[in-house]
Amino acid sequence: MEKYDRKKFIRKSGGVLAATALVPGVVFSKGALGTANTLNIALVGCRSMGFWILNHALNQPDVVCAALCDVDQNVLERRAGEIEKNFGQKPRLFSDYRKLLEEKDIDAVIIGTPDHWHCLIAVDAMAAGKHVYVEKPMAKTVAECEIMVKASHKYGKKVQVGQQQRSRAHWGEIVKMVQDGKFGKIRTIKTWGNFGYGLGPEKRPDASVPEGVDYNMWLGPSPERPFNPSRFHGSWRFFWDYGGGLLTDWGAHLLDIPLWAMGIDGPPKSVSTVGGIFSGENRDLDMADTQTVIYEFEDFNMTWDHAGGLGVGPYDRNYGVAFVGNNGTAVVNRQGWQIYPEYDGDTPKIEPEKFVWESGDEGHFDHVANFINAIREGETLNCPVEAGNMAAFYSNIGNIAYRSGSTLKWNESGNLIDAGKFSEFITPEYRSPWKLPVI
Template sequence: MRTTRRGFIQKTAAATIATAAFPAYLKASTVPPSDQVNVALIGCRNMGFGILKHHLNLRGVNCVALCDVDQRVLNEKAAEIKRNYKQSPKLYGDFRKLLENKDVDAVIVGTPDHWHCLPTIYALQAGKDVYVEKPLANSITECNLIVQAAKRYNKQLVQVGQQQRSGGHWNKIHQLIADGKLGKLRKVNVWGNFNYGIGQPIQADTPVPEGVDFDFWLGPAPKRSFNPTRFHGSWRMFWDYGGGLVTDWGVHLLDMAFWPSKTVAPPKTIMASGGNLSFADHAHETFDTMSVIFQLDDYAVTWEHTAGTENGPWDQSYGLAFVGDLGTILADRSGFKVLPEWDNQRKLDKTPPLELDSHGENHAQHVENFVQCIRDRKSPVCSPEIGRAAAIAAHSANIAIRSGAGMLHWDEQTNRFTNSELANNYLTPNYRTPWKLPEI
């Protein structure tokens, strides 16, 4: 954490974290060499390929197929797999052809957000397990469809890429709160300030790069000309493909904020303000400035971001502050610390101070959990329902501003907002022909 360390590392607690982060099933002796898992990757350029490498670092996991609409990316990643892992996956430009491959046991969906829904559901229908990146999908209706598909095709497994669910220090935070170490949890403040949230400097349209099937990249999104500011590296700043910082970093951090609520339902009330208030020379539609309040049953969660800056509360560009009657837990991916409230009458801390360092992003542990679940057919730690709750919250924050409603009330029974029909118009994307929303 970037904040100044003031406490001490609790050795016994650190041992607990280490144990939680590296469960017993990861020991090589417990994994039979013949127990092979064949994985395929759809969307190879960035995060998806990183997740694939975590799979291949596990014994008995093989890459049998790669799929991407950019032939240069596809060839580069295939060469890297051959060089570093001595494997030669089959290459595809159309994920539907990949799903016909009977050798594939599990699929990693590492595509842009607008391409999460169809590959995930088609993979389940084809009998494949799925690791899908977050957010679960690029719209609320698509999130609901994935959850419905996972229930219908329940012989298959789905792990959502909210990897902090597999992180030892995040599990320790959750346990401290559950054990009452903060007393009554009152609110969780969440923030994420990053320069990339403003997109790239505005550029004119260009021809489609050689080897890119741009029409397939657009897929169900509206037809448009090619612009490099809407493609590799910055697509998530445009509504047709992503939801900006709140659906990117926000989903990860909001998931941690919602975890103590013991529910997988989205927040009932969402109040948001903000807009595009700066960096008019950069190409982005998603909001560069946001402040949001989510009301849960028994505590509140706030989210804020100011894209184009990397300062924030507690001298951290991102993080969470779990605020309780007895103290606050300040956390990010590098660790956490407990900041006790002071009992002035008794002249002592209301809860014991504690500080722990951690090991980063927890992708490896999350992938390890998924692969073990493929082998033993148990449920992964981040279900589609968990992914749905965080994604719907993030999408609802954007919709509250886009619709002009400001405050929205979510009805979990009807999957609609009760106070704004204009907001309900943002629930379901209008797929471009010939693509259609799946029927479950």
């Protein structure tokens, strides 16, 4: 039995691994500002993830932070100060992204807002001629994702979705092993994510809007309601108006891997789910803190499972993906991968192997590098809109099954049966004056 040769794999792999030739975490010295090669980048939504993506971008050669935008002045000023201190750059500051998009010299926009804004800002940015790095999930509804795919084709802009695993080599290694048949016929794929924060925020009373926050602009297309700190920075993801809970937060990352490995580019035969708020904690969240989703395919099963508040999970990992095949099971997460063989008597059908990713960036740096190389040199994007769309789709339909209390089924042509029954979850109603983009 041939032993799996990691070095050989990396040498042989093109495409998805090409960007990993850049060493993660290396800080490049910056070229002179304003050279012909300068890429002007802007960030909309500066508090957390978007800002770290921006930092990775500014650590690439000749990338300049042209502008920052946030509806919270406190965040905006703090982040502007950090950019000046760490990079010696003074970005223009905006509280309305539409004004930022009018700036002609901006080449690309990073979108680090909550999910309910992704579609609108991404489409407006593309229409304004900007390339887009949009965080995952690509959007919080099926219809918005489809609009983003259409927009990327219409405007011909580069759109990278923030599923950074696609740029971290060891995930691609497992994908290739699955595709090469190393594990034999894949019969079940398990994905799961148990995280402490998945309990949702504490229940808190409505409050006055913090000073410096344009709350109306934070809400944007989502329904009007009084300000509540539990529904705001960071914890918005536990409310249907803004996000999709653990299933979209982590499902967009982890369901992406089997979709990639199995080459899935359409709906399953069906999706069903069970779950509820079972933790017993008095928390504020719309979705289930404990949930299992079953995706039915012709000749294999796929599941998603989460239990917010817990830190233990299958195969001794609190989150991950397991490909279960006739020859063995491959388990992968950000820490590495492990292969558990099946046995013929005492003989393992495949080598028990393990790869531990001991340190370094989880893929963000290379993912951003790939985006910038795609803009500059036409490098293939590791996570284009089609891949972002599929991962968001599988996350979103699990939530639709939960919210509707129904099993969703697709016919052989890939059309959702009784689609009208689910339309309120598929297509969001935007609060006036915001309008769902029409492409």
